[in-house]
Amino acid sequence: MTEHPRTRDGRLLHRIRRGAGEPVVVFESGIGANRGSWTLVEPLVRAATLVYDRAGLGRSDPDPGGRTVARMTADLLDLLAAEGIQRAVLVGHSLGGVVVRHLAHLRPDLVAGLVLVDQVQEELPHYHQDRHFRLVSLGYRAGALLARTGLLTALLAGRLHRDFPPEAAREITAEELSPGFLRTAATEVRALPGGLAELPPLSPPQVPTTVISAGRTGPVEKKLRPLLISAHRDFAAGLPHGRHVLAEESDHLVPVQQPGLVAAEINRLL
Template identity: 45%
Template structure:
């Protein structure tokens, strides 16, 4: 427990390790790179089943402009599992507990995929400490296709395939393109921690309430934040996201940016859905726009 430790561990590409305790006693593992002390702390929130490690290229690209924090949600990486339903509100509350542990802020929150709605809800819960949001190809309730039964069927098929590959020890090989851009230390940790049977169980737990959670967001919209909000859309199709889905999702991203007075919508032209590893320099550039 406690804050980041010092010593040789600081030499890791993602910084020094630490743990934060949630309101009900679970420990969340995080890593923190130092940066300019007068800059907001940049906190990265991962997509489904993704640990802290795939943020390493973007985190390194931010360099020393600001402190950066990556962490593992409950049941992922080195964080303790959660015996309660993993609803979107609970995920956002856990992020809020991490922010409480890190200090008063301000924070720039960066969310990829399912991490997008998590950071939006966490920011809305305490907007005074938020300096900006960067949403990377995020899941958005304005995308009507998201609610189509075909998407649920695809999720179930993907879950079954991932579960089988994890049991066979082949899931890391299936995601070798994701691993390739990572620094050696983050790559080794993600290979060891990110493709386990437990990871896939956590993915299933987070998927269980996705439709209900997104329906609630659609029916009871969050208030727009009066801070810079950048939405980055992938420019390429990728596994599970054909041209039709990509167009619908990107349209929802444009809509989301338009809801904020300081909203901005940009494309990652050379990246599919995995923008954090596909175009980390663009991610860093948009974060830099929000720093003093």
């Protein structure tokens, strides 16, 4: 399939699909991130794969309807339908973990397994702090203004994604530092507390599910990190086929810092 699929309301979703057969390993990125999150993981997976850009991030059309979890899940469902995928192992990082669990709640028949990489745990109070996410969103909007002047690229180009192949690093960096990308990231961040509050209680996945927690504490998550690891352990323990893995050498960016571990957990489910 060469043409990129479209959502039910006509928006183009840029995707890269490799290999044949099912289940297809489908990747869902974290908040304010595109297909680049999986640059180091995807080549290590021993199955057909699909990576894509969420609306407004990278090469996919923006979504005038907003960026709640429900909208993201609807787009992912449209993508699977357009690609004719009937069975998938879904891999979600951060907020992407909630998106793929929401899809599994709505359409369990499509899901063969889940790998949840340092996922958002929506029951934790941190994710409902409206003021915090409003401030983070404003930071992204300020970045979008700087990007329009070219200053952001001058400051950061060549410093990001140094572990990526050079061509991929240039491509992903150019997209991430574009004004449109940063505006969409701001919209996703701002919509997070409300979008989580609107979700129904999600059914515990009945398929094999691996929950990977970052073992290192990032600069702004000293209080959150131990709570998140504990919540991940409890979540996995409550599933019929749950498994918890600690990524001891990573902070939140596990797919970039320990891609081999993430790929190994995906391959376990194939």
